[in-house]
Each structure stands twice: as structure tokens, then as C-alpha cells.
Amino acid sequence: MVESLSTINNKLNMTYRIAVADFSHETLTFCPEPTDLKAWEEGTIKYGPETLNTEGEGQTYISGFKDAFENEEDFELVGILDAGWPKTTGYGSWVSTEAFDVITGRITSRLGELRQVDGVYLSLHGAMAVTNVPRPEAEIVRRVRKVVGDVPIMVTFDLHANEDIEMAHAADAVFVLKTYPHLDSHIIGRKAGECMIKTLRGEFKPTMAYRKPKVVSASVFQASEFPPMKHVYDRCREWEKKGVFCASVAPGFAYADVPDLGASVFVVTNDDHELAEECAQDIHDLIWSLREELTRKLPGAKDGVAQVLDMIKKGTKPITIAYHDERLGDGTHVLRELLDQSAENWCDTCLADPTALYEMNEKNKVGDTVEYTMGAWLHEISGKPVKVKGKIEYLGPLEWIETGPMGRGAERIIDLVAMLDLGKNRHLVVTERLYAPMSADPLKVMGLDMDSLDIVVLKSRVHHKAWWDTWSTVDFPVDPPGLGPANLGLLEYTHLAWDLYPIGEKYRK
Ligand SMILES: [Zn+2]
Numbered sequence: 001m002v003e004s005l006s007t008i009n010n011k012l013n014m015t016y017r018i019a020v021a022d023f024s025h026e027t028l029t030f031c032p033e034p035t036d037l038k039a040w041e042e043g044t045i046k047y048g049p050e051t052l053n054t055e056g057e058g059q060t061y062i063s064g065f066k067d068a069f070e071n072e073e074d075f076e077l078v079g080i081l082d083a084g085w086p087k088t089t090g091y092g093s094w095v096s097t098e099a100f101d102v103i104t105g106r107i108t109s110r111l112g113e114l115r116q117v118d119g120v121y122l123s124l125h126g127a128m129a130v131t132n133v134p135r136p137e138a139e140i141v142r143r144v145r146k147v148v149g150d151v152p153i154m155v156t157f158d159l160h161a162n163e164d165i166e167m168a169h170a171a172d173a174v175f176v177l178k179t180y181p182h183l184d185s186h187i188i189g190r191k192a193g194e195c196m197i198k199t200l201r202g203e204f205k206p207t208m209a210y211r212k213p214k215v216v217s218a219s220v221f222q223a224s225e226f227p228p229m230k231h232v233y234d235r236c237r238e239w240e241k242k243g244v245f246c247a248s249v250a251p252g253f254a255y256a257d258v259p260d261l262g263a264s265v266f267v268v269t270n271d272d273h274e275l276a277e278e279c280a281q282d283i284h285d286l287i288w289s290l291r292e293e294l295t296r297k298l299p300g301a302k303d304g305v306a307q308v309l310d311m312i313k314k315g316t317k318p319i320t321i322a323y324h325d326e327r328l329g330d331g332t333h334v335l336r337e338l339l340d341q342s343a344e345n346w347c348d349t350c351l352a353d354p355t356a357l358y359e360m361n362e363k364n365k366v367g368d369t370v371e372y373t374m375g376a377w378l379h380e381i382s383g384k385p386v387k388v389k390g391k392i393e394y395l396g397p398l399e400w401i402e403t404g405p406m407g408r409g410a411e412r413i414i415d416l417v418a419m420l421d422l423g424k425n426r427h428l429v430v431t432e433r434l435y436a437p438m439s440a441d442p443l444k445v446m447g448l449d450m451d452s453l454d455i456v457v458l459k460s461r462v463h464h465k466a467w468w469d470t471w472s473t474v475d476f477p478v479d480p481p482g483l484g485p486a487n488l489g490l491l492e493y494t495h496l497a498w499d500l501y502p503i504g505e506k507y508r509k
Helices: 005-013 037-042 048-052 061-068 097-113 136-148 165-170 185-200 229-241 273-289 301-313 333-340 354-363 441-445 465-471
Strands: 016-023 045-047 075-083 119-124 153-157 173-176 206-211 246-250 264-270 319-323 346-352 369-374 386-401 411-421 426-431 455-458 474-478
Touching (some): 016 048, 016 061, 016 136, 037 097, 045 048, 048 075, 061 119, 061 185, 097 136, 119 136, 119 185, 136 153, 136 165, 229 246, 229 273, 246 273, 301 319, 319 333, 333 346, 333 386, 354 386, 354 411, 386 441, 465 474
Parallel strands (some): 016 075, 153 173
Antiparallel strands (some): 369 386
16 A cells, blocks of 8 residues: 555644445345435435444444544544435335435545545445446445545445455455344454554555355355354454454345345455465355355245244244245235234234324224234235234334344334234234344333243344344244245346356356
């Protein structure tokens, strides 16, 4: 890295100015709702210094990055922008070119206004898919680079990132979290911060190696504490003990039809090219060797619920059912089976139906008995609407402070939610949007007696396990029709690499 004039100036002034921005999305391109500028504006975008205000958010990438600078008086952090999750009912589909250009433009124009920038930290997700922009995160880094010049740009990613060589060329150092459920965003943000500090002081020369194992896997098989991914993250930590600064693996986000789909490996060392290359190749080879374990079959709703009821009859309970491939919120496949198979003592924690919810809120109150035909309105894959009759046991906004490991300490608010008592200790939570409780906290606030339940249904893949595995005896993933299936062969991709295992053209029979 050639030192820029501003870096040299800065050293004389003894203050380094680091810009911080976040622009993140996990785009499920098979979903029906586009993620346009309106959706982003209706979500949360923070500007300027607010970017660095992480109070009430629990531990985040940015809180970790800030942490690294706590006792470093010769550094100044400057918040630029934080665009997190836009507002869509379920997962948002393609981010519009306009939204991407406008939000990236807000980042670059603010950077341009700063007279001096010595380094940039970009907290990105990695699975953004943008119309007409094939590799959006690399493009963000390039546009930022154009404004700030040759200063260190450090990037952190969620492990669901789909990245390739363009990112390896664009950024000075890439760091990916290592846990799924994601519990180390703070740690990986801090790592990026430490790298920034040492690099600007001339104590560290970020040297990166990159590999792309041609493997893609469903999220439900990527839990970091279980094989096969546990082997991969253990190996990363072994290399870090052998002198690698950070060995990162993103297994990727399978549900985006993008050319850089699939796993990627980024290794950062201090000026040791050989070590970086050796580590990256080793991890690449390990992932390739695990490719078959990263794919298996799961039961559908009917079979799955029947198996769960059988386990309960034999005394194995309580059980969480992970309706893992439901990415819209309106899916009814599991609810229908619970009703049809006369299951009792359960709570289905999300049926997104804003129309029914708003009507209930307008016309009814807690204690009323209501009858609605709900769900399956957003997409035909969600099933058929279900007729439910029950007593409203909760209706209104919901607030709590998260005590589970996912987002511990964060202040959570849901604008409007209802819980219906369907009799026989059966409960249905009706929401505006796709939602999965990361612990029983919100359910308890609504008055649910967790000890009385045999089954909790969660529209989640792995994140819920961080807390729900402490509640349930078995976590049981089911795979009814949905937009995030375990069998990736069910989706129609058009932008894939031909040799991507197991769905590239090379492997299609
Ligand atoms: Zn993720």
C-alpha cells in the first residue's frame, strides 16, 4: 500500500480519521417483493454520527469495531451511514439499481465531504443481490475507493456472504464471522478494528489470500457448532494459532441467483503471502472434501409433524420444529399439519398476515373470539390459507429486552402482533412480517406458559438454536415447499457458475 498524502499528514498531526459505514442485505432473489428505495427508506437508515450509536442494539460489528479504538486517542471514528434491513413482508427480492446507487452514493458523497480519511471500515453482509450489479459488495468498495484513494479499507461480512475474487482485489482485508447462530459479530468487528489500527501505525501489512471452493449449501446445514461446518471453523482457528491473523470462511447464501454464489475463503496475514496461500488452499480443500455432507434430505411438513408427534408420544419433548425454508412469513404448511393431525400443546410463532392483523386491531380486543382465514397470500408456494377460530390472548405492540444469546441486551419492539388461543393449549402468533423469536422472551411477554408446551414452531434455520436448544429436547428441521429449500435443485437459477457443486450445469443430471 502506498501511503496517501492524507495518511502522511495525519501522522504529523497524530490523529487518524476512520470512516465507518454499513450497507447490508441478505437478498432472496426468488421472493416476490422487490427491495426498492421505498423499502429501504421505510426500514432504518442512520446517518452521520448516529451510525456509531449502537446503544440498545446489543453486540454488533460496529460496537466491536468501536471497542478496538477505546483506548486509542490518536484515532477518530466518523460515522457515515448505516442502512440495515429494509421493510418487506418476508425476505426482500432483488435490490433495485436505483436503491443501490442512491444509498452507495450517500456513502461516497459524505466521504467526499470529509477533508481527510485515513481508513474506511465497511460493515457489509455479503449476500446483497442488485439488479444490473453482479457483485454489489465489491462495487461498494470500488466506489468508496474512488473517493478515498489508497487508504486501508477493511470489510466485515456475515458468513452468508457470496463473494469472489473481485472482493479480494477491492478490499485490503476481509473478515467473516465464524459462528452460526451469529454470536461473534462484535468479535469480528473488533478484529477489523485492530487490523486497522496496526496497519495505520505501520505495524501490520494486511496480506490476503483468497479461494473459492465451488460448493453451495442450504443455510440449514451450516450450523457452526455441528459437523460439517464445525470442522471448517476448527481448522480456521488452528491456522490462527499458527500465525494467521484471521482465517475466514463464508459458506454463502444459497438463495440468491448471483454469479458469485457459494463458499469463499479469505485469509489475512501480516505480510506473509506464503502462509496466507497455504492456509487458504488447505481450507478450500477441506470444504471441497465436505461437499456431500453439506447436502441431505429433510422430511416435508406432513411426515415431519407425524414424526414429531410420534416422538412426543414416546416421551421426547419439548420439540422445536424449524420450518427452515419459509422465507416469506405467510407459509401455512406446518400449521395445517398441526391442525390436521390434531396436535395439542403447541405454539406456532409466526403467521404473517398484515390484512387480518390490522382488521383484528381495528375491530377487536383481547378476549374476543375471532375467526379468520389466514396466511398463504404472498406466494403460491406458501400453501393454502388456513381457517382458524380462537380467542385473542394478546393484541398490540410488543416490547422486550432480549436475554437470549442472539442479540442479548438489545431492545426489541414489534409494532403490532396478536396471539390467538385456539383451544387445547394451541397458540398462533399473527405478525405483520416474517419473524422468528430468538428466545421465549417475547412469547412470555404475551403471557405464554412455556412449560406447558410440547412443540414450538419457528420460521428459522439455525439462529434460533442459540437459545431454543436450551429449551427443547430435539430441534427438528422440516422442508415443506418454500423459497429456501434444503434441496437447491428445486430452484431455477440462471446466473450460476457451471461447475458449482451440486447445482451447476456440470452436476445436473
Ligand atoms: Zn447470516
